[in-house]
Amino acid sequence: MQDMIQKILRYKDTLLSVVLFAVIASFFFVHTEYAFDSTSGPMEASGALMFRSTDKITQELNVRKNMLLTKISIQFGTYARENKGTLHVQLYEDKKIVEDWEVSTSQLADNDYHGFELDEPLKIDPASPYRICLFEEHQGDNGIAVWTSSEKNKPCYRNGILLNRRSICYQVDQTDIALKNKVSIIAFVIALVSAILILLKIDEKIIMCGIFVTLGCIYMWLCTPGMAPDESNHFYRAFEISCGNLLSRVMRQDGVGGDHLPLALEEYEDPDVELDWDKTGEITFSNTALYAPVSYLPQAVGIKVARTFTDNVSKIFYAGKAGNFLASVLLCIWAIFRMPFGKKILFMVMTFPMTLQEMVSMSTDGFTTSLCLAFTAYILYLSYNNSDRIRKRDICIAALLSLAISLCKIVYVVLVLLIVIIPNKKIGEGKKWILFKLGIPAVAVTANMIWLKISSGYLIEFQPGVSSDKQIQYVLSNIGDFYIITVRSIIEYGNSWIQSMFGSSMGALDITISSIVWICFLILFLYETCNCKRLKINPHRWDQTVMALIFLGGAALICASLYVQWTPWKSELINGIQGRYFIPLIIFPALFVMYSNDKTKKYVRYIITYKETGKYYYMILLTLNGITILDMIRYDLNN
Numbered sequence: 001m002q003d004m005i006q007k008i009l010r011y012k013d014t015l016l017s018v019v020l021f022a023v024i025a026s027f028f029f030v031h032t033e034y035a036f037d038s039t040s041g042p043m044e045a046s047g048a049l050m051f052r053s054t055d056k057i058t059q060e061l062n063v064r065k066n067m068l069l070t071k072i073s074i075q076f077g078t079y080a081r082e083n084k085g086t087l088h089v090q091l092y093e094d095k096k097i098v099e100d101w102e103v104s105t106s107q108l109a110d111n112d113y114h115g116f117e118l119d120e121p122l123k124i125d126p127a128s129p130y131r132i133c134l135f136e137e138h139q140g141d142n143g144i145a146v147w148t149s150s151e152k153n154k155p156c157y158r159n160g161i162l163l164n165r166r167s168i169c170y171q172v173d174q175t176d177i178a179l180k181n182k183v184s185i186i187a188f189v190i191a192l193v194s195a196i197l198i199l200l201k202i203d204e205k206i207i208m209c210g211i212f213v214t215l216g217c218i219y220m221w222l223c224t225p226g227m228a229p230d231e232s233n234h235f236y237r238a239f240e241i242s243c244g245n246l247l248s249r250v251m252r253q254d255g256v257g258g259d260h261l262p263l264a265l266e267e268y269e270d271p272d273v274e275l276d277w278d279k280t281g282e283i284t285f286s287n288t289a290l291y292a293p294v295s296y297l298p299q300a301v302g303i304k305v306a307r308t309f310t311d312n313v314s315k316i317f318y319a320g321k322a323g324n325f326l327a328s329v330l331l332c333i334w335a336i337f338r339m340p341f342g343k344k345i346l347f348m349v350m351t352f353p354m355t356l357q358e359m360v361s362m363s364t365d366g367f368t369t370s371l372c373l374a375f376t377a378y379i380l381y382l383s384y385n386n387s388d389r390i391r392k393r394d395i396c397i398a399a400l401l402s403l404a405i406s407l408c409k410i411v412y413v414v415l416v417l418l419i420v421i422i423p424n425k426k427i428g429e430g431k432k433w434i435l436f437k438l439g440i441p442a443v444a445v446t447a448n449m450i451w452l453k454i455s456s457g458y459l460i461e462f463q464p465g466v467s468s469d470k471q472i473q474y475v476l477s478n479i480g481d482f483y484i485i486t487v488r489s490i491i492e493y494g495n496s497w498i499q500s501m502f503g504s505s506m507g508a509l510d511i512t513i514s515s516i517v518w519i520c521f522l523i524l525f526l527y528e529t530c531n532c533k534r535l536k537i538n539p540h541r542w543d544q545t546v547m548a549l550i551f552l553g554g555a556a557l558i559c560a561s562l563y564v565q566w567t568p569w570k571s572e573l574i575n576g577i578q579g580r581y582f583i584p585l586i587i588f589p590a591l592f593v594m595y596s597n598d599k600t601k602k603y604v605r606y607i608i609t610y611k612e613t614g615k616y617y618y619m620i621l622l623t624l625n626g627i628t629i630l631d632m633i634r635y636d637l638n639n
Helices: 002-010 013-035 177-199 204-222 230-242 263-267 293-307 314-338 345-351 354-361 367-386 393-407 409-422 431-459 468-477 480-502 515-530 544-563 581-584 587-599 614-636
Strands: 037-039 047-050 057-060 068-077 085-093 096-104 111-124 128-140 146-150 156-158 170-175 256-263 279-283
Touching: 002 146, 013 177, 013 614, 037 068, 037 146, 037 544, 068 085, 068 128, 085 111, 096 111, 096 367, 111 170, 146 170, 177 204, 177 614, 204 345, 204 614, 230 256, 230 263, 230 293, 230 314, 230 393, 256 263, 263 279, 263 314, 293 367, 293 393, 314 345, 314 354, 314 367, 345 367, 345 515, 345 587, 345 614, 354 367, 354 581, 354 614, 367 409, 367 581, 393 409, 393 431, 409 431, 409 544, 409 581, 431 614, 468 480, 468 544, 480 515, 480 544, 480 581, 515 587, 515 614, 544 587, 581 587
Parallel strands: none
Antiparallel strands: 037 170, 047 146, 057 128, 057 156, 068 111, 068 146, 068 170, 085 096, 085 128, 256 279
């Protein structure tokens, strides 16, 4: 007995870890209980069908195959009175009655759906037809009515006679048990493998890369075409670039951007549509015509490669998504290996649900975010590595990354300020460091201004009352007023910006995610920021100031650009800002706090090690993304 106790004490940390891993993962598996339930949408009522005492109404059900049927709801009318009768509802599988309900008609609500739950969930057999049969026992003027719809549905019969173009208004509740089992097994394998790797103390960079790629592949499978904001317009612009047209055309007198492209592109969600270059037409996408070709380089390459093998529009679309994801993966993995400290914060930003969604979509935001994170990690690496001098190759990489960022989105051009933190002694004396620290930012800003001038030709009034020229003049001549407008907007909308950045809404901001996701992400981000101690290297003199300037400058540019492009003239609030715009910038306030920890000599636990709560970090991230995925699946099943 004593030997057994000693063995338990020897492995108590491992046993405790296993228990805590199981508790964390249980949040995901408990959430699966309802995540795969779906209810068909309510049908539009067009007329009432009153029961006669001899009537038997039969409706063939439109049910999804290989699902579990749990409830049927039917819309009744009671003529706003308390009826006295008995309603019978029978569910048939082929010719066999599998469920029989009786309900007093006095219990029915007028013009509302009444639910009939099955005693046991029924597995839908693809080979069997399903139907319900309704009849009522009543006397006198106590009959009820069932609402009917003219929506296209399966046949409905009254006493064996087909009711032309009419169907009972009904809903069915089903559970996709096959999908539930598949997702649960995949989740269990991912959690198990991750837990084993963590307990074996495998290099954390390997764990990060594995989790990131795995989550990205799951989001790629989950995010259907058109789910991300403005994804169709991003597709058209990327396709245009893949054809060699780097600049969009001005299609109308109002300056809207677009091009003459195959009209089949507009049906990219149909898996059977093929490209037909004989049927082209004007396709407009003015908001994405504003983006430089560099923004769509991965998507355009993917589309170009796919076009050499297929004309299927849906496959071409997915190839563009795959190109965007592949480029983002390579940049993010490179950033993980280059980041000298704060890897967990960098990794957390990469695994925000919104970040992952954008990386697997046609949107430019995923690639832009990856570029920004890679550039940040690389400049910090150059600044803090042990080499005495940076190489010409390093200078070229830094210059290319800064140029690409400046051409992707004007608001992130402030990131080139990071070059300032590289010590002069690593660059060289005299003109060398001046050319490096001034030349690279100058080229980036110049390229940014040139594209801004070009893209202004596609700048139209996106929202009523918007006038970009007048708005620019107003801001420049009333800086104080614009500051007040910005502060007022932060107070009014700041809460929603933070929530959406950390994962409160997905898709085109129409998929509501459980609140626990964004709350836990926020808490975890703050915890890691305040407890993450850098490597034992003293921060450079201006590092903290540069981090503050980049974040504040980038946030100011986001506010200014949206005020100019999307907000009516002299509006008291800024419209159009979304939390995802701040994702590439959110790491800088975290770095600012980390530098403060070093300055005050706070010898806090270095969270990057595998001690105490550090090992549960990855399981928490996996669980939060798992809950997000389940909520997205539930939305997809119900729409």
